[in-house]
Amino acid sequence: MFRRVQQDESRPKSYRAPRKPARPRRLCIAIITSVVMWSVVWYLFRSPVPSRDPGRFAQSAGSVCPAPELQKDILVVLRTGATEALVKLPVHFQTILQCVDDYVIYSDMEEVIDGHHVFDVLSQVNHTLLDDLPEFELYKQLRTDGRAGLEYQTIFGSGPSGAVDNPGWKLDKWKFLPMVDRALQYRPHAKWFVFVEADTYMVWQNMVEYLSKFDARQPYYLGKHMYISDTLFGHGGSGFMLSNPAARKVSDHWNEHREQWDKFTREEWAGDMVLGKALKDVGVDMFWAFPHLQGDSLTAMDWNVSKIGREPWCFAPITFHHMAVTEFNTLWRFEQEWHRLNPTRGPLRFRDIFKDLVRPQLQPKSGDWDNLSAGTEYSEGALERLSEQDRSQLSPAEQEARLSLEKCQAACESKPKCIQFSYATGKCMTSDQLRLGHAVYPVGSTVGRGEAKAAPEPRNPIKSGWIASRVSSYVQQLDMSCDSGKAKIWVV
Incomplete structure (x- = not known):
């Protein structure tokens, strides 16, 4: 049934077989x-x-x-x-x-x-x-x-x-x-x-x-x-x-x-x-055809994004880009199992992937993990770039956010729309974008098969976290929109 080897196309006349190296x-x-x-x-x-x-x-x-x-x-x-x-x-x-x-x-x-x-x-x-x-x-x-x-x-x-x-x-x-x-x-x-x-x-x-x-x-x-x-x-x-x-x-x-x-x-x-x-x-x-077609991978996708008036949550995903080999295998296994368990449920949606595959990874605090928080930076350099008036408007939690992971979390919690944060020594990032991110492995660890070593440990390891109550609220609100009967699955 399946064509695995494509050899039927005529070889171009201008094709020259590569010569063996000396x-x-x-x-x-x-x-x-x-x-x-x-x-x-x-x-x-x-x-x-x-x-x-x-x-x-x-x-x-x-x-x-x-x-x-x-x-x-x-x-x-x-x-x-x-x-x-x-x-x-x-x-x-x-x-x-x-x-x-x-x-x-x-x-x-x-x-x-x-x-x-x-x-x-x-x-x-x-x-x-x-x-x-x-x-x-x-x-x-x-x-x-x-x-x-x-x-x-x-x-x-x-x-x-x-x-x-x-x-x-x-x-x-x-x-x-x-x-x-x-x-x-x-x-x-x-x-x-x-x-x-x-x-x-x-x-x-x-x-x-x-x-x-x-x-x-x-x-x-x-x-x-x-x-x-x-x-x-x-x-x-x-x-x-x-x-x-x-x-x-x-x-x-x-x-x-x-x-x-x-x-x-x-x-x-x-x-x-x-x-x-x-x-x-x-x-x-x-x-x-957005959001069916995505320019990001599972690790980098913003699950809280809204473009051209469309939020991915209720729609059916068709592609992801910049996918690493491990992401391919993980999503393939998930997709196969999902279809076996839900043969009559209808198309797989973004929310299914998030709730079953991504959300279990979103811990309140996670070491050696970069959740790609992109938003407000709190660091000595960032503070120096602010005017005196802007610095005076920072909350006490924001002024101390750069000092520790706990204080970075407190700064995120003090901002109503903040849903995740990341911390490296002296630098806190808070964001209202919801991303999974990826692991940051220490020197000497092995990843995947064999004895392949991971990339060197960063000089300033990153720790990350999510505000669990806000993630839950986000999921609940979007689920209500999907189940209302008015939500679209396909853009046609």
Whole structure:
């Protein structure tokens, strides 16, 4: 039933098999590879959502997968790059893709990973661009030497919040328009194309049900809203979906005006924005699918957020972004168990994930934990930046908040909307955003499997806490809104 290995796509004529590295370089390559693999251990084995009851969501034999007729008409397109593929792809094969009927993986290098074919989506790029643009140096190395061409520093960072100098990230913007075209060639009669990244988690049951609510004969572009200047587009990391007519319109337009779009892509930095602009130019506007599509992970998501008049709580989640391997596995086990226990309950909602998976982690005080409190800072530096008048308006609890975890908690409790706080020596943060955050492990501890060491202990360890009574009140109020009969589960 499931297509696990994608090998049917015709190999591009311009494809050249990577040459084997020269024998004298093998020892050096082995050393570099070892350094790189140990350097990514923190990503692989960090445990941002540790289970306090590991057996709670144990995975039994067989996966619970969607049976709707629509699934056979969906192609999932997973976009990645050589600098991250070995780290991020395997968990997809072990979890979500077990339930996906058909998928294809596009990258900047053709290879096979765990028996799954990965296609080079840049193989037909204009050769003038290859010769003229320094951002294609990594790509040329990959085509010549394969993974032997990867250097230590290319493995790190992605996007504006990471290392923008990562050569792999610079290549990424060139993949968007070609991957839509290649996806159409691969499955010309698919009704829907779902595009996700290597660290995007899909709640596949909800994805399938959501797409069934739209007429795939119409040109649809569903995404999480994002702007660069005045260009609206669907954020790539949150995932976006194109109906066949939409994909065909933008693919035809790109093929007819490649030189124009090469020039535009060259001048911009975000490929998802380039694709959004091209779709707009052919008359396909983006449908705002928030909060189904999320730009944050379980650890970083603000459960108290409200955007464009929508709070996630009652809605059905479809994607999470920036998901670590442990988060993938934890959410997959939870999702599978939830569907086994609730076969007729309806779609999984954000509130189900929060109440069963996140809330048990929210302790009044938690050491070696950073709950990502973002709001008001209380520290010597912050006090110095305040005017004398502003300092005089601070409550006694706020003036002492920087002195200890207990005083930081007292400062949070003194503010009616504050729901969580974090403390490091001399610095207190209070916030009305509700986030889980992640563990901060001490030196020498082991995380996950084997003897992989966690990241070094921070010089100033962080402790965190939540105001339990306010969390309970928040949950109660939102549950009432969901159960009122007026709450929406889907944005259509």
